[in-house]
Amino acid sequence: MAEGSEKHFVETEKMPLLLEMTRKLYLSLNIDDVVKQVLILAMQLVDADGGSVMLVDRKSKKLSIGKASRLDERYVEETVLRMGERVAGWVADQKIPVLLHGKLRDNPQFSALEGRDDVRSSLCVPVKISDTVVGVLNLNRMMDGDMPEFTQADLRVAVTFARYCAAAMQNARLCETLMNRNQQFTEQSRSLTVWLAEICHEITTPITAIKNYVKNILDGDLGEVPEKVRQRLERVSQQVDKTVGFLEELRSASARELDFQEINVALLISEALRSVEVWTEEKKLEVEVDVPGDLPTIRADNEKIEQVLVNLLRNAIKFSGESDKITVGAKAGENEIQFSVVDCGHGVSAEAVEMIFEQFYRAEESQDVPGQGLGLAISKKIVELHGGRIWAESEVGRGSRFYFTLPVRARGAQGTQKAEPGD
Numbered sequence: 266m267a268e269g270s271e272k273h274f275v276e277t278e279k280m281p282l283l284l285e286m287t288r289k290l291y292l293s294l295n296i297d298d299v300v301k302q303v304l305i306l307a308m309q310l311v312d313a314d315g316g317s318v319m320l321v322d323r324k325s326k327k328l329s330i331g332k333a334s335r336l337d338e339r340y341v342e343e344t345v346l347r348m349g350e351r352v353a354g355w356v357a358d359q360k361i362p363v364l365l366h367g368k369l370r371d372n373p374q375f376s377a378l379e380g381r382d383d384v385r386s387s388l389c390v391p392v393k394i395s396d397t398v399v400g401v402l403n404l405n406r407m408m409d410g411d412m413p414e415f416t417q418a419d420l421r422v423a424v425t426f427a428r429y430c431a432a433a434m435q436n437a438r439l440c441e442t443l444m445n446r447n448q449q450f451t452e453q454s455r456s457l458t459v460w461l462a463e464i465c466h467e468i469t470t471p472i473t474a475i476k477n478y479v480k481n482i483l484d485g486d487l488g489e490v491p492e493k494v495r496q497r498l499e500r501v502s503q504q505v506d507k508t509v510g511f512l513e514e515l516r517s518a519s520a521r522e523l524d525f526q527e528i529n530v531a532l533l534i535s536e537a538l539r540s541v542e543v544w545t546e547e548k549k550l551e552v553e554v555d556v557p558g559d560l561p562t563i564r565a566d567n568e569k570i571e572q573v574l575v576n577l578l579r580n581a582i583k584f585s586g587e588s589d590k591i592t593v594g595a596k597a598g599e600n601e602i603q604f605s606v607v608d609c610g611h612g613v614s615a616e617a618v619e620m621i622f623e624q625f626y627r628a629e630e631s632q633d634v635p636g637q638g639l640g641l642a643i644s645k646k647i648v649e650l651h652g653g654r655i656w657a658e659s660e661v662g663r664g665s666r667f668y669f670t671l672p673v674r675a676r677g678a679q680g681t682q683k684a685e686p687g688d
């Protein structure tokens with residue numbers, strides 16, 4: 266009777282806290298963040314001194330530590346458990362939560378295991394999605410802490426919390442997969458437009474050269490031209506004109522894809538920063554914005570220029586160290602705005618700087634950082650399509666500075682139709 270009423274008291278007292286913590290869990294959609302939050306919140310919820318969240322690898326079915334508190338760093342990095350191995354492996358395999366007191370040898374099923382002299386009491390709970398165990402939540406009260414041993418009521422609170430954790434982790438995983446696919450898709454469809462413009466430009470250049478050679482011959486620069494040759498060359502010249510016209514139509518059709526609007530630069534930068542906030546926060550980066558208040562507006566495709574800024578910012582974040590500083594700025598030049606994204610990350614060599622805007626190029630220094638070598642190539646095409654320039658300066662170990670300019674008013678054929686029907 267006494268024990269029953271105590272249980273009831275503990276659970277009803279913890280309920281508002283449990284709900285509040287669950288709400289917090291759902292705020293994050295990044296799996297590493299969620300795992301970190303799970304441990305922090307679970308420890309608060311049951312007043313644990315330390316613990317860990319272990320994750321089951323879907324392929325190997327082995328458990329490794331996703332996040333830990335008060336555990337030796339080397340142990341965290343090196344620990345990989347098979348199903349059934351030690352306490353967490355047993356819990357994952359049996360799908361049963363356990364409450365342990367004192368040393369493991371006092372518990373019959375774990376009596377053969379060593380260690381844990383400093384642990385007073387533990388909760389070890391499977392994290393399940395339907396009937397599949399995706400992780401194990403371990404929570405400890407230590408000998409040197411003030412709290413007594415965990416109770417059955419604590420175990421029930423932890424089991425309930427673990428159910429919500431599983432759903433939040435599932436959400437975050439799904440969201441990450443979707444975001445990756447969406448990013449790939451958006452990059453591909455954006456690149457199609459800019460590649461088309463690039464191809465047209467590449468073909469137009471040699472064809473125009475042919476037209477000039479023919480014209481020189483027809484003008485008599487190489488001597489008198491027999492009538493029959495003249496007639497043929499005139500036909501060549503007409504065909505070349507037609508092809509150039511066709512390419513020009515194709516190029517302006519793809520340029521028309523740009524949706525020119527009047528853009529407030531400060532707003533554009535803050536939108537881009539908002540898109541990368543999850544990553545700047547994750548790395549605890551200091552972000553400085555250097556934009557004077559009196560910048561003129563620009564005419565540009567808001568979505569595409571935001572994409573350029575996001576590409577540069579994502580790189581700056583990727584190649585920065587924890588707690589480093591990133592500066593994003595804009596300043597007015599003569600009829601143009603110059604944007605900059607500066608990091609003090611690992612940088613690249615002078616030779617690499619020459620190459621980084623090439624499609625699929627990845628500097629040797631960055632091979633262990635994930636990426637496809639496309640972001641900068643796409644950014645360059647977008648900026649050039651607007652009539653701007655893009656370039657970089659970098660030094661190994663000292664960081665990189667990326668700059669691009671955009672004309673205050675977009676140039677002639679580039680996108681006039683869609684945005685400025687009256688022009």
Ligand code: ADP
Pocket residue numbers: 576580581584608610611612613621626627628629630631635636637638639640641642664665
């Ligand atoms: P990705 O980053 O996906 O590889 P990008 O085209 O954005 O593709 O970048 C190409 C390469 O340029 C990167 O792989 C990296 O070597 C280098 N790079 C780009 N931005 C930076 C930066 N801020 N710091 C260091 N290296 C960078």
